[in-house]
Amino acid sequence: MAPDIYLDANATSPVLPAAIAAAVEAMETQFGNPSSSHATGLRAKRILDTTRARARRVLGAGPGRVLFTSGATEGIQTAVLSALVAVRERRAAGEACGDLLVYGATEHKAVSESLAHWNRLLGTGLTLQPLPVDAAGRHRLDVLRELAPRAAMVCTMAANNETGAISDLDGIARVLRECAPKAYWMVDCVQALGKLPLDLANTRIDYAPFSGHKLHAPKGIGILYVRDGAPYTPLMIGGGQEGGQRSGTENMAGIAALGAVLAALEEGTTFRGHGELAALRDRLAAALREAFPAIVFNAPFEHTLPTTLNFSVPGVSGKDLLDLFDAAGVRVSAGSACSAAKAAPSYVLDAMGLPPVRSGNAVRLSIGPLADAAFVAAACARIRRCGEALRAPFLADGNPGVMQVSADGRHGWIVFDAQRCVAIDAPPEQRGRIAALARDAGLNLLDADAADDGTVALDDGSHAPCMKIGGAVLARLPDGYLLGAADAGRLPRTAVRHVFGAIVAARLARVAHDGAVRCHRADVDGLPCATLAARKHDGDAAGQLQPDALEAFLRRHEDALLVDVREAFEAAAGPMALHGRAARNVPLSRLAEHVAAWLSEPARPVVFVCRGGNRSAKAALCLRRAGHTQAWTVAGGLALA
Known part of the structure; x- marks a missing residue:
């Protein structure tokens, strides 16, 4: 099996070999x-001190605090807690300090949820106010200028994790200096490390959290920069580690690994520079345009990190794109990895x-600064293969068939042969597809109601066009x-293979047999189709095989019959x-x-497999409820098998 092409570096990154060794x-x-x-x-303390000194130099921290944390979320929590405790103390002393917590509308949810959490727990009673962005994903400085005089704290990002949009930090700093000199400012720098120049001590920034695993360090290690003179309240108190600023025995393995990454940044030859990364990004974009001619990129390249591409393909759902890429061994994501499970x-x-x-069908492709020309060439070849697989005609096998098309929980059905195609109960969103x-x-796509081949006699004595x-x-x-x-103008109930629509049960029993497959307009008992005689849900589950x-x-x-239930374009992109x-x-x-063919061999095991196990579980459950006790699903799917 060909190795994976990992294009989801904004979610996490492989650990640098030198970091593993450290x-x-x-x-x-x-x-x-x-x-x-x-x-x-x-000797352990020497690692701690050496890594902190490197971090100071790489970040341009000057006299500011540099603390080791478990990651950016802890850093964000600490920064927000510190700022809001200071706001509460200033208000108690009668000092005016604003009534708004301003945060970029495109911030990571860790920021807005942290603001809401500590605002509630500390009883500061401030109002959370999103700061809108423009079509390029950059903060609206005109709106910030209006809000800034009321701001107690402002939270923005250096670069967005979904789109790569780079913030105009200099512009934000000017507005804050002019309109909100006492407002605290936190900048989420997670996507900035190794990709944007950093000289924090010479900025207006009060707090800057970083996360090691976004730049080839392990998960569970991060940094928080705090400007010299900015208020600070420890999130964790106890053993007095980190000079009493962050208690808990230090993650020395993580700190050592982060030190190796910081050393590589200082040394300057391990990671690609902005120009090299921009050239690699352009090659990836060209391959995407070739694979998907209708593609639209969702953020302008001139205002984004050269490591990030966010795109949509009109007429193709984001889920289908993710499945397609995954089948080809190309790992991409939909938006933020932290929210990927939410549809x-x-x-x-x-x-x-x-x-x-x-927005609903966007895909994010991201590389890290370790990417090189050979890696990108391999990625481009896979991307082109994905385009070819998607363009392959799904209904061109020459055999009559029945295909499900779905949207928002509703199902339609296509009945086709080598010349004709008929859509039944098609959701409006799927008609173009x-x-x-x-x-x-x-x-030739025909209207299902345009039945013009005469009539056929049914077993209940009626005739139907x-x-x-x-x-x-x-x-x-x-x-x-x-x-x-x-046969001879008659459709016996025993010859009916599929039933569509809401035919009433009393009539259905007279015109179709128990083995016919009913194709639902929406899932019934958890399934889109089932035989008429299928058992209703009674706690049964699909037979599971552990990988x-x-x-x-x-x-x-x-x-045993091994059945890949991924869609045809997935199988074309990566046969199983x-x-x-x-x-x-x-x-x-x-x-x-x-279904009928498999039921005709009840003793032959049928093992269903898909990418993650969800679709194969549905297939196995459908067969089991129809009476096939040898239907199985591979738990966890191809990802674990």
């Missing part, structure tokens, strides 16, 4: 407690005024459709083979057309 040495031979006065402790439009892109269809699928496959689809007929009833093999048990299971069951056995691709959207 961490291992700190754990194996320099493992002392830096608070201990014996020789072993003093919602990007609040960052919403704040920039992008249409919901772009259906037309494109038909066009790409060279099929019908349309020929391959060797079957689609019969139109007042409240739904039947698909099956007609480490899969190989033994396949050896025991040589006749496990333990020497190639998987047959039957997309979950095509499950309904294969």
Whole structure:
């Protein structure tokens, strides 16, 4: 299997080999407690002091505080706590200090939620006020000028994690100097380290949190810079470590690893510079344009980090794009990694005024400053493969079929053969996609109600207008459709394979048999389709195979059918083979057309696999409820198998 192409560096980054070596040495031979006065402790303290000195130089910290934290979130919490405690004390002393907590509308949620949390706990009673951004994702300085006189604290980013938009920190500083000289200013510098010049002591910035794992250090280590003279309240009190400013035994392995990264930054030859990274970004953008000609980039390159590309592809959902890239071994993300599990439009892109269809389907691609030309060339080749896979016609296999199309929890169905394509109950949002699928496959898209191939007799004595689809007929009833093999103008109930629509149960029992597959307009009992005789949900679950048990299971069951339920474009981008056995691709959207065949071999195990295990679990559950006790899903999917 080809190695992964990791293009999600804004979420986290691989650890620098020198950092790994430094961490291992700190754990194996320099493992002392830096608070201990014996020789072993003093050797550990030397690592602590050396790394802090390097951090001061890299950040341009001057006389400011440089504290080691667990990461940026702790740094943000500490900065907000420190500022709000000072605000409360100043107000208690009768000093005017503003009534607003101003934060950029595109800030990481750790900032806005921290402001709300400490404002509530400290009882400061300030008003949280988002600062809007323009279409490029940069803070509206005109609005800041209006808000600044009332600001007790202002929180902005150096560069945005989703779009890479670089803030005009000099412009913000000018406004604060002129309009809010006593307001505290925190700048989230997580995406700035190693990508933007830093000279913090010569800025107006009071607090600047950093996170090591965004620049090739391990997770769990960060830095907080506090300007000399800015108020400070420890978040954690106890053992007096960090000069009493942050208690808790220091993470010496993390600090040593961070020291190696900082040393590489100082040395200046390990990481790529801005110009080199911009050239690599341009190559990636060109490959994306070639792969997806309709692509739109969601932030202008001239105002973004050269390591970040945020884009949408009209007509293609963000989920489909993520699945496509993942199938090809290309790791990208949708927006912030911290919010990736939440199916919602990007609040960052919403704040920039992008249409919901772009915001909701955006993808972020990000590289780190270790990227080189060879790595980017390999990434571009994979990206082009993704474009080819997406353009492959999904309905062009020449065989009649049934395909599910869905939007916002509603399902429509496509019935097709080598010449015709009929859409049933199609969600409005999917009509354009259906037309494109038909066009790409060279099929004639017909209206399901335009049944013009005569009538067919049903077993309840009625006649229904019908349309020929391959060797079957689609019969139109007042409240739904039947698909099956007609004989001499008659569609026996035993020949009905699929049922669509809301045909009432009493009539359905007379015109279709229990083994027919009902294709729902929305999930019923957790599934988009089921046989008419399927058991209702009673706590049953799909049979699960743990990844480490899969190989033994396949050896025991040589006749087992391994089924890849990823969509066709995913299989085209990255075919699936496990333990020497190639998987047959039957997309979950095509499950309904294969259920009957699998049920005809009830003793043959069917093992479903997908990317993460969710789709394969649905397929296995559908078959199990229909009575196939040898239907299995691989827990965790291909990612763990």
